[in-house]
Amino acid sequence: MVENLMDKIVSLCKRRGFIFQGSEIYGGLANTWDYGPYGVELKNNLKKAWWKANVQERNDILGMDCAILMHPKVWEASGHVHNFFDLKSDCKNCKKRFKSADLKDPTKCPECSGQLTEARPFNLMFKTYQGPVEETGNEIHLRPETAQGMFVNFLNILDARHPKLPFGLAQIGKSFRNEITPGNFTFRTREFEQMEIEYFVNPQDADQALSEWIQSRFNWYLNLGIKSENLRKRQHGKDELAHYAHACMDIEYRFPFFATNHGESAENRGGGWAELEGVANRSDFDLKQHAQYSGKDLQYFDDLKKEKFYPYIIEPSGGVDRAVLAFLIDAYQEEKVKDDTRVVLKLNKELAPVKVAILPLLRNRPEIVELAKNISRDLKKSWMAVYDDTGSIGKLYRRQDEVGTLYCVTVDVQTLEDKQVTVRSRDTMLQERINIEGLKSYLIEKLT
Ligand code: GAP
Numbered sequence: 001m002v003e004n005l006m007d008k009i010v011s012l013c014k015r016r017g018f019i020f021q022g023s024e025i026y027g028g029l030a031n032t033w034d035y036g037p038y039g040v041e042l043k044n045n046l047k048k049a050w051w052k053a054n055v056q057e058r059n060d061i062l063g064m065d066c067a068i069l070m071h072p073k074v075w076e077a078s079g080h081v082h083n084f085f086d087l088k089s090d091c092k093n094c095k096k097r098f099k100s101a102d103l104k105d106p107t108k109c110p111e112c113s114g115q116l117t118e119a120r121p122f123n124l125m126f127k128t129y130q131g132p133v134e135e136t137g138n139e140i141h142l143r144p145e146t147a148q149g150m151f152v153n154f155l156n157i158l159d160a161r162h163p164k165l166p167f168g169l170a171q172i173g174k175s176f177r178n179e180i181t182p183g184n185f186t187f188r189t190r191e192f193e194q195m196e197i198e199y200f201v202n203p204q205d206a207d208q209a210l211s212e213w214i215q216s217r218f219n220w221y222l223n224l225g226i227k228s229e230n231l232r233k234r235q236h237g238k239d240e241l242a243h244y245a246h247a248c249m250d251i252e253y254r255f256p257f258f259a260t261n262h263g264e265s266a267e268n269r270g271g272g273w274a275e276l277e278g279v280a281n282r283s284d285f286d287l288k289q290h291a292q293y294s295g296k297d298l299q300y301f302d303d304l305k306k307e308k309f310y311p312y313i314i315e316p317s318g319g320v321d322r323a324v325l326a327f328l329i330d331a332y333q334e335e336k337v338k339d340d341t342r343v344v345l346k347l348n349k350e351l352a353p354v355k356v357a358i359l360p361l362l363r364n365r366p367e368i369v370e371l372a373k374n375i376s377r378d379l380k381k382s383w384m385a386v387y388d389d390t391g392s393i394g395k396l397y398r399r400q401d402e403v404g405t406l407y408c409v410t411v412d413v414q415t416l417e418d419k420q421v422t423v424r425s426r427d428t429m430l431q432e433r434i435n436i437e438g439l440k441s442y443l444i445e446k447l448t
Helices: 002-016 037-056 072-078 147-151 154-161 203-223 256-260 285-294 320-331 366-380 393-403 413-418 436-447
Strands: 019-021 033-035 061-064 085-090 097-099 120-123 127-129 139-141 167-176 191-201 231-235 247-254 273-281 300-302 307-309 312-319 332-337 340-345 356-360 385-387 407-411 420-425 431-435
Touching: 002 019, 002 256, 002 320, 002 332, 002 340, 002 393, 033 037, 037 061, 037 167, 037 191, 037 203, 037 320, 072 139, 072 147, 072 285, 147 167, 147 191, 147 285, 147 312, 191 203, 191 320, 203 231, 203 247, 203 273, 203 312, 231 273, 247 320, 273 320, 285 312, 312 320, 320 332, 340 393, 356 366, 356 393, 366 385, 366 407, 366 413, 366 436, 393 407, 407 436, 413 420, 420 436, 431 436
Parallel strands: 061 167, 356 385, 356 407
Antiparallel strands: 019 033, 085 097, 085 120, 127 139, 167 191, 191 312, 231 247, 247 273, 273 312, 300 307, 332 340, 407 420, 420 431
C-alpha cells in the first residue's frame, strides 16, 4: 500500500511534468532527476518561501550566492578531506557496493548473499580538474555543502556590512556528494540543492539560539502545510554528531518508503522517520579552522566590551529536493467523488505551482476562447496562471487538481452575456459566479 503511494507519486510527477528521470532517452543516468514545468515552479516557490522567512522578513540575516568550486585548502580546513567518509563494503560476487551503516550483517551481501569485503573508508567528495591539464595539482572538488562559502566570506561581510552579533548568512545552492547508496526517488541523490543558514552568535548565547532555530525551522514546515503527525524532532546521539558539531537536532519527516524497509539504517530509525533538515551547533570550529589554514584573523570584535573572540555558529541546514518530496507526499490525496476518485495535490497556496487556470467551456466558440485568453493574459501579470482548452471541463478540472492548481476560472456561453465567470476552488470544489471586473480582487483576497 505504502510502496503503492510512492509509485503513484513518482508516476504523477512524470505524467504531469513535475520530475523526470535524468537523461531518460539514453536509458537514464541512475539517481539523477530533472524538474519539469510544474516541478520547477514548486521548487522555486519553496525556495522563495524559505528566502522570505529567513532573509527578507528578518533584519539579522544577509543572503549570499557563493561559487561551487572553492580553493582546495577550504576542504582541508573544513575537515572534509579527512573526515567526510562513509564506510563501504563491496560484494565479491555481484560487485555491488554498500554503505556499512546500512548492513544488518557486515559480512553478507543483502542482495545475493555473497561475501562482502572488509569495510573501507570512501570519501564522498566529487573530484574534478580545474583547467585543461588533468594532473594532481589541478584537482578540485565540487562543494559537498554550501556552508563553507559563507564561512570563508565572514571577513568580507564584516567589512562590507558591519553586522553586529547575532547575525546570519543564508544561501541556497547545489551541493554534490558521491553517495554510496543514493535512492528513494529524490530523497538521496549525488547532486542536490541545500538551503543553509550560518547564524553567528556570542558563544554564551549558543544554546538559546539553537533552541530558537529548531523551533523556527520546525514551524516553517508546519506553516507551509506539512501535517503535524508527519513531522518530529530528533536529537543526535553523541556517536552520530558530525566532526564539527557540539549538538544537533534533526527535523524528521515520516517518509513512506522507509516505513516499508526492514531493519534500521542510518536513515531509517523505524516508522519511516528520516532527516529533512539538521539544526546544529557548530561551535567555533569553522572560523578557527579557516583562520588557521588561511592565516587571516577571523575573530569578531565586540566594540562595546572591547574584546575579540570567535563566534559560535548555529546552522539550520535543509535539503531543497528532500523538502519538495516531503511536501509532494504530504499533499497527495485521493478523494471519492460520486463513483470516481479525485487525485488532488493539496499544496499550500504559497507552494502550489499554478495559482489559477483559465478554462473555456467550449473551445469551438471563438468569442469564448478569445475572452478566456484575455482573462488569462491579464491574470498572468500577477500569478502563475495557465490557459487550457485541450479537453472536456471535467477532464480539465481533474488535471488541475492533480497538479494542485488552487482555482479554476471557467468562461462559458453565459459569460458573453452577463460578464461573469465561474470560479471553482480546488479544496472545496464549490463554484461561484464572479464578475470579470472583480475577478482580480477576488483572487487577491484568496491568494494573498
Ligand atoms: N552543512 C551541514 C550539512 O550539509 P547535512 O545533514 O549533511 O548537513 C543537510 O545536510 C541537508 O541536506 C539534509 O538534511 C538533507 O535535507 C540534505 N541532503 C544531504 N545530503 C543529501 C543527498 N545526498 N541528497 C539529497 N539531499 C541531501
